[in-house]
Amino acid sequence: MAITLGPNQYGKAENRLVRIHRDTARHSIRDLNVSSALRGRFDAAHVHGDQRDVLPTDTQKNTVFALAKQVGVGALEEYGTVLADHFLAHAPAADGARISIEEYGWERIPVDGAGHDHSFVRAGQGIRTTVVDVEGRGADRRATVTSGIRDLTLLKSTGSEFAGFLVDEYTTLAETHDRILATSLVATWRYAHTDVDWDKTHGAVVALLLQRFAEIHSLALQQTLYGMGTAVLEAHDEIAEISFSAPNKHHFLVDLSPFGMENPGEVFVAADRPYGLIEATVTRD
Numbered sequence: 001m002a003i004t005l006g007p008n009q010y011g012k013a014e015n016r017l018v019r020i021h022r023d024t025a026r027h028s029i030r031d032l033n034v035s036s037a038l039r040g041r042f043d044a045a046h047v048h049g050d051q052r053d054v055l056p057t058d059t060q061k062n063t064v065f066a067l068a069k070q071v072g073v074g075a076l077e078e079y080g081t082v083l084a085d086h087f088l089a090h091a092p093a094a095d096g097a098r099i100s101i102e103e104y105g106w107e108r109i110p111v112d113g114a115g116h117d118h119s120f121v122r123a124g125q126g127i128r129t130t131v132v133d134v135e136g137r138g139a140d141r142r143a144t145v146t147s148g149i150r151d152l153t154l155l156k157s158t159g160s161e162f163a164g165f166l167v168d169e170y171t172t173l174a175e176t177h178d179r180i181l182a183t184s185l186v187a188t189w190r191y192a193h194t195d196v197d198w199d200k201t202h203g204a205v206v207a208l209l210l211q212r213f214a215e216i217h218s219l220a221l222q223q224t225l226y227g228m229g230t231a232v233l234e235a236h237d238e239i240a241e242i243s244f245s246a247p248n249k250h251h252f253l254v255d256l257s258p259f260g261m262e263n264p265g266e267v268f269v270a271a272d273r274p275y276g277l278i279e280a281t282v283t284r285d
């Protein structure tokens with residue numbers, strides 16, 4: 001049986017880039033974690049240790065910072081596309097480039113009712129993500145953009161049930177028609193094309209996810225995710241599919257009867273692990 005090199009890619013992972021835009025006294029800040037990966041005809045490097053086609057990961061790191069200065073950082077998806085196209089232009093052996101970016105948001109510190117010009121506090125509503133993947137060049141160039149959010153921690157204190165489930169000899173779970181539903185959501189959505197107002201769409205999708213989480217009377221986390229995904233696809237033609245990974249962050253009612261107290265859904269212990277992990281993709285036919 002012949003041995004051959006399988007799929008491979010290489011790049012610099014987790015470049016922590018902080019870009020301050022300071023054209024005026026009112027600064028703005030972008031705080032990113034940028035990873036690059038090139039794939040293509042890099043057999044010689046693997047098989048023979050021949051580096052002539054290899055654009056070093058150190059150069060890729062430098063490029064992340066240099067282009068942040070030269071072109072600035074606009075929408076994550078735009079900046080990712082600039083990087084991917086740059087690497088394909090400069091590494092002839094690469095057939096594809098993948099740029100993964102996370103953004104840690106900052107908000108202006110309110111002082112006397114207005115946001116301060118250059119002092120910020122870390123934003124709490126999840127981490128914005130994108131993966132820009134460019135395959136090919138020229139007429140064969142194909143860009144795929146998948147954006148999302150992670151660590152979006154959500155909780156509803158009622159409006160959630162879990163009952164009617166399959167029971168076998170190991171089932172101990174009691175049915176409930178009133179429980180806490182909580183998750184730390186990861187959502188990623190793939191765009192059908194790249195003619196998109198990235199920041200506006202991202203904001204609208206996150207707002208819709210939050211709204212539907214709040215509105216849906218949940219019969220299970222699975223049904224809530226499907227409802228959230230359906231709302232996004234119905235409202236956004238530019239999105240082809242959306243995927244979720246949602247830990248079910250269990251909250252267990254504490255038994256206060258030893259202390260002579262009732263506990264009608266008021267005192268819970270937030271369990272750490274294990275947790276249910278519900279994953280689903282909602283797509284178009």
Ligand SMILES: O=c1[nH]c(=O)c2[nH]c(=O)[nH]c2[nH]1
Nearest residue numbers: 162173219220221222248276
């Ligand atoms: O929303 C839920 N989905 C499940 O599949 C499940 N399983 C479980 O024990 N609790 C829950 N909750």
